[in-house]
Amino acid sequence: MLILQSPAKINLVLEIISKRDDGYHEIKSIMQTIGLYDMIRFEEAQDLELNCTVSQLQTDNNLVMKAAQLLRQVSGCKKGSRIKLDKRIPWSAGFGGGSSNAAITLIGLNRMWGLNYPERELADIGSRIGSDIPFFIYGGTCLAEGRGEKISPLPDIVPEWFVFIKPDIPDQANKTTRLYGMMQPANYTEGTHATGMQALIESGGRLTSASLYNAFDYVVFKAYPELVRYWGPFHRSGAGKLHLAGSGPAIFTLAEDEAKANEIKQKLAEQGITSIVVPSAKRGSI
Numbered sequence: 659m660l661i662l663q664s665p666a667k668i669n670l671v672l673e674i675i676s677k678r679d680d681g682y683h684e685i686k687s688i689m690q691t692i693g694l695y696d697m698i699r700f701e702e703a704q705d706l707e708l709n710c711t712v713s714q715l716q717t718d719n720n721l722v723m724k725a726a727q728l729l730r731q732v733s734g735c736k737k738g739s740r741i742k743l744d745k746r747i748p749w750s751a752g753f754g755g756g757s758s759n760a761a762i763t764l765i766g767l768n769r770m771w772g773l774n775y776p777e778r779e780l781a782d783i784g785s786r787i788g789s790d791i792p793f794f795i796y797g798g799t800c801l802a803e804g805r806g807e808k809i810s811p812l813p814d815i816v817p818e819w820f821v822f823i824k825p826d827i828p829d830q831a832n833k834t835t836r837l838y839g840m841m842q843p844a845n846y847t848e849g850t851h852a853t854g855m856q857a858l859i860e861s862g863g864r865l866t867s868a869s870l871y872n873a874f875d876y877v878v879f880k881a882y883p884e885l886v887r888y889w890g891p892f893h894r895s896g897a898g899k900l901h902l903a904g905s906g907p908a909i910f911t912l913a914e915d916e917a918k919a920n921e922i923k924q925k926l927a928e929q930g931i932t933s934i935v936v937p938s939a940k941r942g943s944i
Contacts, residue, residue, distance in 0.1 A: 660770055664696040664762040665797060665939055666753035667790070668820065668903050668910065670865065671855045672872045673847045674838075682789075682805040683838055686849040688812070688856065689790075691797045691939040692820065696759060697744040698722070700766045705738040706730070712745045721760035724787050729764055732783055735771050750829040752904035754790050761794030781809060798941025801856055812856060814940045816864050819919040822903060822910045823892060823926070823933045827884050834905040840877040847873065867898040867912050874902050882907045888931065895925035 668690055675684040706726050710716045717723075722743055729735070741763065747755035764780045767773075775783075777795050784791030789806035801810040830836070851871040858869060879886060885907060892900055896918070897911035913919035919935040926933045 659702075660700040660766055662698050662700075662762050662766050664698050664747075664755070664758045665691040665794070666694040666747045666755060666758065666936075667691050667793065668753070669872055670799075670815075670870055671852045672874065672904070673849055673851050674841055674845065674873045675849060676846060678805070683841075684804065685802065685806055686852040687802040687806065688852055688859070689793045689800050689802050690815065691794070691799075691941075692753075693937045693939045694747055694753065694934070696747050696755060698759065698762050698766060699742040699744075700770050701740040701742075702770070703738040703740040707738070707740045708743065709741070710743040710745060712749070715743070715745065715749065721756045721787060721791075722763045725760035725763040725784065725791075726767055728783060728787060729767055729771075729773075733771070733773050733775075735773065737771050739767055739770060748824045748908065750833070751824050751908040752902060752906045753908060754794070754904060757788050757790035758794045760784060760787055761791045764791075765795065781807075796941065798939070799859060801852065811941065812859050813862075815859055815938055816862065818865050818938045819913045819916050820910050820936050820938075821897065821913055821919050821922045821926075821933050822908055822936060823888055823931060824908045825882070825885060825888055827882060827907045833881075833907075837874050837877065837881055837905050840880060841873065845873055845876045865912055870899065870901055870912060872901045872904075874905060878902055878906070878909075885909065891926060891929045891931055892922075895922045895929070897922055 669687050670690050671688040673686045747753050781792035781795040785807040792807045792809045796811050799812045799815050923933045
């Protein structure tokens, strides 16, 4: 039996460069795993079987099953696995939990089945299912380009603390596609935010609120009008600049340290709002 952690992520920077001829968007992003995890257990079995703690996700369309089936197809391996997915990351919130689960499935079965594919090959396999999956093969801090599948690992950032709110908003189908559809060419940038963040990280500097950037913040209230009622309380709790976590609707702020993060959490609780405090996670922390 093999048990692995499957981390969530945030985009420290997410820039949209242009719309591509294939319908996707060219992006430049600095992606970061955080210390919020699902747990995945792999056991030997004759066939592939998924057991998920969230009934809505107990389906063959779950990216865990898609990843397992694709890996078996690509490798020609005839082995199976009984996979138990213990969901702890809020889903449909912008944390990339599904993509992470798929990547960790590729990593776990690669080990269990003795396939010995290197990271770059697992990332290539994962890119056939979803653009964020290659990032989770590497984890830690990475530069993502193309439609998000071109990954360049960066040094681990200086440990940071974040405070997240997962708003009580109904799940929205195709939310990322819808968000991209709201973006205008005026919202496109040239990658300078990501380049600046990369230089900051490589120099060993600390993140600042001003260094974080998400292009989807331009349309945050158009995409999620319900977020208006969370914005004021979050700021009154001592938060700095607020950002969408990926494509949202979760929102977050960077805290000065763990004590400040917990102070913000407490002040939100006094206003009746639940939040979570999460640290950044280094590469290799699964």
